Amino acid sequence: MLVFTRKLDEAIVIGEGIEIKVLRIGRDGVRIGVTAPAHVPVHRLEVYDQIRAANTTAAADVGTAHELVQRLRATTVQDAVPDTARSRSDGRNAGPPSGGGNDPLS
Amino acid sequence: MTTQTIPERIVTFSQGLPGFEDCRHFILVASPSLDPFRLLQGAGATTSPSFVGIDPTLVEPEYRQALTPADLLRLEAREADKLVWLAIVAPQPDGHATVNLRAPVVINPASMRGIQVLAHDGPYRLDHPLNAA
Numbered sequence: 133m134l135v136f137t138r139k140l141d142e143a144i145v146i147g148e149g150i151e152i153k154v155l156r157i158g159r160d161g162v163r164i165g166v167t168a169p170a171h172v173p174v175h176r177l178e179v180y181d182q183i184r185a186a187n188t189t190a191a192a193d194v195g196t197a198h199e200l201v202q203r204l205r206a207t208t209v210q211d212a213v214p215d216t217a218r219s220r221s222d223g224r225n226a227g228p229p230s231g232g233g234n235d236p237l238s
Numbered sequence: 239m240t241t242q243t244i245p246e247r248i249v250t251f252s253q254g255l256p257g258f259e260d261c262r263h264f265i266l267v268a269s270p271s272l273d274p275f276r277l278l279q280g281a282g283a284t285t286s287p288s289f290v291g292i293d294p295t296l297v298e299p300e301y302r303q304a305l306t307p308a309d310l311l312r313l314e315a316r317e318a319d320k321l322v323w324l325a326i327v328a329p330q331p332d333g334h335a336t337v338n339l340r341a342p343v344v345i346n347p348a349s350m351r352g353i354q355v356l357a358h359d360g361p362y363r364l365d366h367p368l369n370a371a
Contacts, residue, residue, distance in 0.1 A: 170311055171312050173253070173306075176358065179357075181256075183256040183257075186328065186338050186341065187255050187258060187287075190327065190329075192288055192290075193288060194277070194279050196288075197277055197279070197289065200327070200335070201272050204335055205272075236266065237247050237268075237350075
């Protein structure tokens, strides 16, 4: 970790012009302003860490992932998934509008 | 719908996924033998995690999740682009599975770009139970 000491109104720049500035120092904490290109996501660390932990729990090698799918197909989701998502023969895309169906990238 | 296996295609996640930032490319695998699930198979140089995903509306029919302007930029999404949503499924130690409805993966087939939505609150859980047997 790179460590800096900044006073009020001083800033740090990272990478492609991302700026981090101390806006206010108070009893409740330090107010920090971030200026970054529009496509760069900026989040509180706790948010990122929660999602990192969830992803780490979910990640597997590809064989284990395939096994998980078959276990779920056999035991749990058949009750939760509406019939339209399982139909095969009607020739239409019967999945939900947000992208169900066999070729999600078509 | 057809019954053939759909060829794999590579989606670019410019910042990887939280926890797997070095994995910038994923293959989205879909086939009737997996339905209603998809596999998001990592194809990174140093790390290649695979994830099971499911369309969140199959779990929660009223599912709605907003995308920020930064999300849309990273997806290179234009107004009419139809996005693919995948909520990541996690096995739990007790044998059940949960699905991350709060932070779904979103893929734009038109640009072959993907992101994970980094929501910090909202009505959905990181570990929404999949229907228990």
